[in-house]
Amino acid sequence: MRILIAGSTGTVGRQIVAQLVSQGHSVRALTRNPEAVLPGAEMVVGNLTDPSTLADAFDGVEAMHLISFDGGGYQPLTTGPQIVELATRAGVKRVTVLGGKDESGVEQALHDSDLAWTVVQPVEFMGNTFSWIPAVQAGVISEPFIDRRSAMVHEADIAAVAVAALTEDGHGGQTYTVTGPEVLTVPEKVEILSKAIGREIDLVELTEAQAREKWAADGLAADIIDFLIWAYGNTPEVGYTVVSTVEDVTGKPARAFAQWCAENAPAFG
Structure with a gap:
């Protein structure tokens, strides 16, 4: 089965590509970057924001994974209906989509399809x-709302659900909420990461105003900062409720x- x-x-x-390749599937990887290479995958250049670039990508494809946002600017895709029409005409049978905070036109187009x-x-x-x-390399993590809770999930588990x-x-016809196995606060995350890298990391709590100032200085756009303040300060229940979807x-x-920290400890220097 060829999967796009x-x-x-x-x-x-x-992660999805790697898991499918390891299972022996024929994988076609769509990218905007003509220089991109993923081991074991056939690379094809195309842009979800421009469906006219996708015709060749669908040739012989039986299943596909979609994202609901523009891979360049992370804006919600407006081309969902055209993409779904291309998939339907090509004979695609199964589609997964990585959902975001809000439903996009991609999900709606899929709901309206066969x-x-x-x-x-x-x-x-x-x-x-x-x-x-x-921050870790400097020895001090500065974060607002440090008591916020999160059932954060390993990307390999998100991919494994999509692969299945x-x-x-x-x-x-299913919508799968995917979480990790535990709920953690920021101090708990810092403690786990500290153990993985073998050294102490200090944690300083910022006020909302201080967080906004820091993130602006880091170059984050105003809408991203607003989203982070909302997500961290008013985390919806789904974000800190463990569900058994992965298993x-x-x-x-x-x-x-x-496990994630152990796998990625070298990245923190």
Whole structure:
């Protein structure tokens, strides 16, 4: 079965590609970068914001994974109906989509189609911890709302759920919330990361105003800062409620944050 993966070089996409390749599937990786290479995958250049670039990508494809945002600017895709029409005409049977905070036109177009669609809806990525690298190297992490709770999820588990939905029957019409196996506060995350890298990391709590000033100085756009303040200060219940989706769908328990930290400790210097 040939499977097309959009967002193939992203945090989750490259995990999906790797897992499918390891299982022996024929993988076609869609990318905007003509120089991109992913081991074991056939690379094809195209842009989800311009469906006219996608015709060749769908040739012979039976299943596909989509993202619901522009891989360049992270804006919601407006081309969902055209992409779904191309997939339908090409004979695609199964589609997964990586869902965001709000439903996009991609999900709506899938709901309106005859395709067997599955929405994979993760909570906070463990990979967001990479944003702490400069702070960890300086020895002090500065964060607002440090008592906030998160059931953060390993990107490999998000990918594993998508892979199951792409390669197995029985997942059509489902929206899967995907979490890790535990709920952690910021101090707990810092403690786990400290143990993984073998040295202490100090934690300083910022006020909302201080956080806004810091993130602006870091170059974050105003809308991103507003989103972070909302997400951190008013985390919805779904973000800190552990569910068993990973084990239910894949048959394997969700990976813990300690495992993620052990895998990625060298990145923190």
